[in-house]
Amino acid sequence: MHFNKQLESIKTYEGGKPIELVVREYGIKPEEIVKLASNENPYGVSNEVTKVICNHAHEVYMYPDDSMQDIKEALANKYQVDTANIIMGAGSDQVISFAINAKANKYKKVLTAKTTFAMYNIYAKQIGAKVITTPSRQHNLDEFYQLYKKEENIGIIFLCLPNNPLGECLDKEEVFDFLKKIDDNTMVVIDGAYQDFAAAKDPKKKIEPHELITTFPNTLYLGTFSKSYGLGGLRIGYGIASEEIMDALYKMRPPFNVTTLSLKAALAALSDQSFVNKTIENNFSQMQKYEEFSKQNKIDFIDSYTNFITLLFNKSIKSTEIANLLLKKGIIIRDLQSYGINGIRVTIGTPEQNQRFFEQFQPLLQR
């Protein structure tokens, strides 16, 4: 069968390997598996979330409240914006697809960093839009600007702040200086999936959606409940932008795109900020263990503003081999070979999980 031509250049998205697969393939007991591959919250979810899901389970025979008013009001309050500036998605992933469908096509290109979140590329290619990437792997705004000037018809620019899978993060001031030079007709997406981690580590990284969208009405801010709030399994995220952008994005939205339980759970998650604060605190104290381990074992790492750390290997170590050997020990991490990088991305886990990782990883370095 022949499919649309543009599908030929798409590499199917490769998520972190699920626990079930390791159980099946290696016969390891689920409780012995350590999954540090998908940047999930290792502490699970707030008890408030669990309670709300149980209490509303009997409502799932009905379609969700498609106005999503309660969660939008809670987010509007958190970010000091209007509910009319918010759109909800089945993960912020879905909002990325809305934006690309609204602002890119065969003639209007997408501009991203060389090594960044894979879905920008995949959604762009699905609709036949060309993706231009910077020469540097990490975000370099001079390169972004040069390409923006040189290429005609950039419809949409993605800045991932902090960047997945590398972990680096631009300062707010440099981002704002860049935005001043971009035409009103080009949409700039600020993907803030890990913004709460970055803002806690260094306030210079913090981007306030309210200030962003009022200063630059051509920007779209993305947030998610999948990382610090621990709701990856419920698929809920959001976009914040001017009403003009919202009008366009709402035309792309399928009905009932966020489930009843996801809406309730996200609301409960927002009400328990102390859970998120503890998550972030533990994250950075455990990240120090990774930095110390890497220094002791002479492994390069990228200074991270997220809940994961990217380790870079020299030629004597092969990331794919390491990833496979760890998998056999029940430890799932992310090999970066598909990004052309000889390295791995490791989600910062609980102290016990991290210890297991170090114990299994170290012997592999000394062969």
Ligand SMILES: *Cc1c(COP(=O)(O)O)cnc(C)c1O
């Ligand atoms: C995890 C992630 C998202 C979106 O996650 P959803 O689960 O779809 O909300 C978006 N951008 C980046 C950079 C991410 O790492």
